[in-house]
Structure formats: C-alpha cells, structure tokens
Amino acid sequence: MLTEDGKHLYVSYDEYHNLCEKLALKVYQSGWKFDTILCLARGGMRPGDILSRIFDVPLAIMSTSSYRAEAGTVQGHLDIAHYITTPKGEIAGRVLLVDDLADSGLTLHRVVDMLRGNYKAITELRSAVIWTKGISKFTPDYSVEYLPTNPWIHQPFETYDALRPEKLLEKWKV
DSSP states (O other): OOTTSSSSEEOOHHHHHHHHHHHHHHHHHHHHSSEEEEEETTTHHHHHHHHHHHTOOOEEEEEEEEEHHHHEEEEEEEEEEEEEEEETTTOOOEEEEESSEESSHHHHHHHHHHHHHOTEEEEEEEEEEEEEETTTTTOSSSEEETTTTOEEEGGGGGGSSSOOOOHHHHHHHH
C-alpha cells in the first residue's frame, strides 16, 4: 500500500510473494533461458530463492551491503563480496542477476560491471528486480513495478531488523 504522499510503500507477505511470481512470469514470457540465478544478498535472496525454485535452476549468492546506517535506511559505502557461492564451482553461462529493487542503481551497476570484468565464463547476463525507483540510474532487464515517487519500501520481513534474541525470549517466554 502506497501512502498518500507517495513517500512510503508498505508491502505484506502476500503482496511480496505475488510480486515475486509476477517477476517470474516476466522472465518466462520473455523466452530467455538461463543456467543460474545469482542473487544479491540480502535483498535478492528471497526473490532469488523463489525464482530458483520456479525455474528449477541453481541459486548462486553474492553478498553486497550498503544500507547500514540508521537501521538500514541510509545508503553508505557499498561493499561487494570477492567471492560468489555457487553449487556448480564457478559461475558461468547465462546468468540472471536478481535483487529486490533498483533504488539508486549503484549496487546493480557496480555488480554488473564487476561480473562482466571478472567473470569471463558468464556468456550472457540479465537482471531482474521487483521494484525500480524513478531515481535509479540502472534499468533492469525485468522489473515488476516502477515507482516514480521513489518511496521507501517497507518489506514484510523488516520487523526482524530490530528484533533481538532477548525480545524473542520475552515474546515466547521460553
């Protein structure tokens, strides 16, 4: 649900899963066949996992991080992992890069440049996200929703960002 001022988008679990399914349909309907999904952790892990299951292809993981300040609401220095975790040895062939959103576009742009420069075994690379914001300098190959007002997206699992084990003990009285 988008707030009236267009500054916040609140997404339920059902909506989130529906958007992941719509993303899978966009990729499928394009007719493009790929060998591996490479998801960007953390945001791309859930959609990457879902797409990996739907398309029955291996899931590789690359860790990136830039939203750490102020409970993850302020973009800081971009860290990109030096290694990719993949069940097939080295990532190769046709790769679908998956993340949750193209916000500023910086992360996707830098990761694509790094993959093209350092992983010559990748023969074709395309990108897929759930949301693309109007301010993004990166245009994904596949995207479900375009957000021209650039809202902050409140994803359903973000409640865990502030949940600590002590609070779980209190909640479950274990």
